[in-house]
Amino acid sequence: MTSQEIRQSFLDFFTSKNHKIVPSAPMVIKDDPTLMFTNAGMNQFKNIILGNDHIKYPRVANSQKCLRVSGKHNDLEEVGHDTYHHTMFEMLGNWSFGDYFKKEAIAWAWEYLTEVVKIDKDRLYVTIFEGAPDEGLERDTEAYEIWKQFIPEDRIINGDKKDNFWEMGDTGPCGPCSEIHVDIRPDSEREEISGVSLVNQDHPQVIEIWNNVFMQYNRKSDGTLTPLPKKVIDTGMGFERLCMTLQGKTSNYDTDVFQPIIQEIGKIAGLRYGDNEKVDIAMRVIADHVRTIAFSIADGQLPSNAKAGYVIRRILRRAVRYGYTFLNQHEAFMYKLTDVLCEVLGGAYPELIAQKTLIEKVIMEEENTFLHTLETGIKLLEKNLNEIKAKGEKVLSGHVAFTLYDTFGFPLDLTELILRENGLSVDIEEFNKEMQQQKERARNAAAVESSDWVVIREGETRFVGYDLNEVETNILRYRKVTQKNKTYFQIVLSDTPFYAEMGGQVGDSGTLSNAEETIEITDTKNENNLSVHIVNKLPNDLTGSFVAKINLDKRMATARNHSATHLVHEALREVLGTHVEQKGSFVSPENLRFDFAHYQRMTTEEIREVERIANRRIRENLIRNEMREIPIAEAQSMGAIALFGEKYGETVRVIQFGDSIELCGGTHVKATGDIGMVRIISESSIAAGIRRIEAITGEAVEDMIDKQQDVIATAKEFFKNTPDLVKAIQRSISENQDLRKQVDDFRHEKIMELRNRLIKEAKEVNGIKEIRVNTILPAEAVKTLAFQIKNMMNENLLVVIGSLFDGKPTLTVLLSDDLVEKGYNATALVREAAKHIQGGGGGQPFFATAGGKNPKGLDKAIQSIEL
RNA sequence: GGGGGAUUAGCUCAUCUGGCUAGAGCGUUUGACUGGCAGUCAAAAGGUGACCGGUUCGAGUCCGGUAUUCUCCA
Known part of the structure; x- marks a missing residue:
């Protein structure tokens, strides 16, 4: 079976069990402060599991692109050295939200593996949770009894809390899990050593392929467990491992998922996979990492120097480093793999093909930047090296190695390699100590402590901010958050006009008041689809009814900027071409920022033209046409612009001003005339192939014009209100230059005399x-x-x-x-x-x-x- | 969010601990050589040392702040 066929067979199987097949969510996560990347199939259902969202379909299944750069058995530094770990991988999964539970989940897993894809039953083992009496957790005998019907009891293995009890985090839904392991060793080896003794022992050919999680508890922040009202099935099967098993390979990298990429790397480097272990590792690293990088760029996450973008940059750099050291690639080469990547994965993930040019450009630029960093690092290292040699020492201090790493981004293993070549070594212990201190510092600064939610009354938030600026409401729940000596509270309301920070638009601020007092709401954030209002102080009485009121001036200013963003977006596509795609957007009351795909600097004329078009639309006073809850297919057939890397529901909100039609959840002006005027104040580059423009609207434009006129008027006064200021300044400058030269000459002459x-x-x-x-x-x-x-x-x-x-x-x-x-x-x-x-x-x-x-x-x- | 570094000629970078009028390569311009191109040689132009403030007899160099940028940690 090809990998394509395997993926399809899984989805077909669960369709036959009445599951809804949903698309893969973007790999980059935007509204969850605890997570940067999708690291499991369940991420996109987290809101449902936490009870923040309605259950639309009680049974779903999908294939999800995932990214893991740390965690159990999966340190970034390990990837490539073995044959079965990855940064990016696909996870096949099926879910039940309060519908079926262990009995069906286990039976179907067994049916799929043994009857659909026909894995030899003798090669399968399962684990169940053995219990943890000290925490009051019982053995999962329920799962054991079910498994007994399919598999001999000596193949059911007890697992401890580490392997067989799954928790979402320190708090939240959790429960026992049951893993299915497969033994793909040759028969001769299987006869000598029984597979049962190798399960969970890190054997590369006795591996876990499918984990079935049975979420039945909720853990509170004091550690106690309560039963979950709606039990959840959450399963995940490693797609690459399944392919390896079914294609009779012993390495994920030997399957048709990776081999075309590896062959291409071999062609570029003039080396063959399988000849040399170090070369093989490098090829695996690059093949794995290039997938990750390409997918994140397609999802809109570019390499950058902070947060998620930084993780991507690090992964890219690791690949470049391996290519540099082991494949002798001293010039950018990874971007050349984009073609083959599109051939292998473009079918299942069309976004790769759609974003191909951008992916190539960005990777090439990043490669060149890092190669430059390496060059600087090598120079610095050589300087230090000569000093050590001159002193007759043999060891480079860990402090120096750390500075190279920390300040100049020069990787430690390269430092070690170069030192080794010169018969020297590095003080690793000291290096690690410095690294530890750095981590301490960051951890102390970033520590966030949030207590349990205190529930005042049950219910869900209703957002009324599209229609109302203030509303009568009740507090549903609140909690205290402590961060770096600062304490604040998060409040969830039953009804709220407050727009929570989302889609680049900043959150609303305003007030919450009852008969006795008025509390400032400083910000509104979106956490796992929950609107949380940030306040510095809680009301004395939390139970009564309140009036929640937004700061209308700020909201209006924000709306002007948001609507202007849409107009500018449309104008950009008209002036520059339809390759202009939104890559980022930030809308605040003060200004707007818009990042988009474009490959060269915009000329002054182009900027002017964009402004003119947008301002013409403003004067046309186009009435807002807002469509809430329309099916996504219908919106797309209208020509509405959607974004790559954005997760959309089945129904969406559409905002239309004339020909500008966008899927958008933000707040907008009633008609474009309200914007007043838009003015682009800067155009710059933020990454290869991405430009950023910043603009202001309404009063901010007036203020700017006032200021500029004041400057001109003042300058004119200096020149006695000359009609031609530019000429006057030019003349003054050249006069000044002449005089200065004369004075210099004169002074020089005097000195000579x-x-x-x-x-x-x-x-x-x-x-x-x-x-x-x-x-x-x-x-x-x-x-x-x-x-x-x-x-x-x-x-x-x-x-x-x-x-x-x-x-x-x-x-x-x-x-x-x-x-x-x-x-x-x-x-x-x-x-x-x-x-x-x-x-x-x-x-x-x-x-x-x-x-x-x-x-x-x-x-x-x-x-x-x-x- | 926290730490560290960088910002010097159009570009890439020197200038060790403050002190000999801030230098090099590439690029630019001019001239010479050659029949022309390419090239070689010679010369010249090009700097508020990011910005603001402080310490000092003296600051590119030390200190504080701002901006931009790189990098590491989270």
Whole structure:
């Protein structure tokens, strides 16, 4: 079976069991503060499991693209070294939300594996939870009894809490799980050692392929468990491992999922997979990582220097590093794999093909940037290396290695490699210590502690903010959050006009009041589809009814910016082309930011044109056409613009202004005329192939124009209200340049004259030509004078120049080179003489300066210097 | 969110612990050589050392702040 056929057979099987097949959610998660990437099939159902969302379909199944860069058995640093771990992988899963439970889940899992894809029953083992009496958790005998009907009892293995009890986090739904393991060793080996002893022992050919989680408890923050009202089945099967098993391979990387990519890497590097272990590891690393990178870019997550984008950047860099060291690729090469990637996965994931050009550009740019970083790092390392060698030492301090890593992004293993080549090593212990300290610092700064929700009354939030600015409401629940000495509260309301930060639009602020008091709501955030209102203080009485009211000025300003974003988006597509796709958006009351795919700098004319089109639409005063809850297919047939990497429900909200039609949950003006005017204030690049424009609307434009007019008016006044300001400034600048040059020339001439006079007047004392003078010159001129004299007569020369400039006396001493060789020192001379002007100074043996506080002593100081 | 670094000529970067008028390569311009192109040689132009403030006789260099950017941790 090909991987395509395997994926399809799973979905077909669960369709036949009345499951709804849902599409894969984006790999990058946007509204969950605890998670950056989809790391399991259940992520997109988290809201349902937590009870924040309605159950639309009690039975669903899908194939989900997942990303794991840390966690049990899966450190990023391990990927590639073995044959079965990945960063990105596909997870096949089926779910039941309060519908079927263990009996059906187990029976169907068995049926699929043994009858649909026909895995030899003798090769399968299962595990069940053995219980943890100290935590009051019972053995999962229920699962055991069900399994007994399918599989001999000696193949059912007890597992401990670590392997067989699943928890979403420190709190929340949890329960026992049951894993299915497959033994794919050759028969000869299986006869020698029984598979049962190798389950969960990290054997590469006795592996877990399917985990069935039976969520039946809810864990509270004090650790106690309560039964879950609606029990949940959550299963996940590693797609790549299933392919390996069914295709008779012993490595995931030997399946048709990875081999085409690996072959292509071999072609680029001129090496063959299978010849050399280190080369093989590098090829596996690159094949795995390039999938991750390409998918995240397609999902709208570009490599960057913070958060999720940074994780992607790190993964890309790890791949480049392996290519650099083991495949001898010192120039960008990974972007060349985009073609083959599209061939392998483009069928199941069309977003890859749609975003191909962008993926290529971004990867190439990132590769080049990192190769540059490596080059700088190597230079720095070599400098340190020479110092160590010069001192005759053998070990590079961990501190230096850490600085290279921490500040310059130079990877430790490369440091080690280069040191080894030079017969040196690095103090790893010290390195780890520094790393530990860094982690401590970050952890302390980021520690967030939230207590359990306190439920005042049951219910769900109803958002009324599209229609109302204030509403009567009740508090449903609240909790306290402590973060870095700051304490605040999160409140969930029964009805709210507050828009929670989402889709780039900032959350509303406003007030919550009852008869007695008014509480400030500082922000509104969206956590797992739950609108939480942030307040610094709780009302005294939480039970009564309240009026929730948004800050209308801010909301209106935000709406203007959001609607303007849509108009600008449309105008950009008209001016630049339809390749312009939204890659990010930020809408606040102050301004708007819009990131989009485009491959070159916008010209001033293009920016003007975009502004003109958008402003024309504003003047046309297009009425907002808002469609709530329309089926996504219908919206798309209207030509509504949807975003890659965005998760949409089956029904969506559509906002239309004329020809601009977008899927959007944000708040907008009633008609475009309300925007007033839009003005683009900057255009810049934020990544390869991505441009960013920032714009302002309404009053902010007025303010800007006012300010600019003030500047012009003031400037004009300086020029006696000249009609042609630009010309006046130009003339003034060129006049200024001319004058400056004249002054410079003049001053230079004066110094030359002074020099010539001084040289002529030089007195010879004991065979040394002495020049002493007291002048009024700036320090720079004095210096020039001294050096000029030296250039003319660099023999047996002593120059002493005193100068009173700007009320401060300074003293300068210069000696010719031969006197310095004889042991005279200008610094010593000037220090001694500076006592007369109550100052100090220094310099080099041939030239020194001093400054002081007493102008009256200047003459004395000049005369006091004797050789 | 927290730490560390960087910002010097159009570009890439030097300038060790404050001190000899801030240098190099590439690029630009000019000139010479060659029949032309390419090239070689020579010369020149090009700098508020990111910005603001402070310490000092003296700051690109030290300190504080701002901006931009890189990097590590979360």
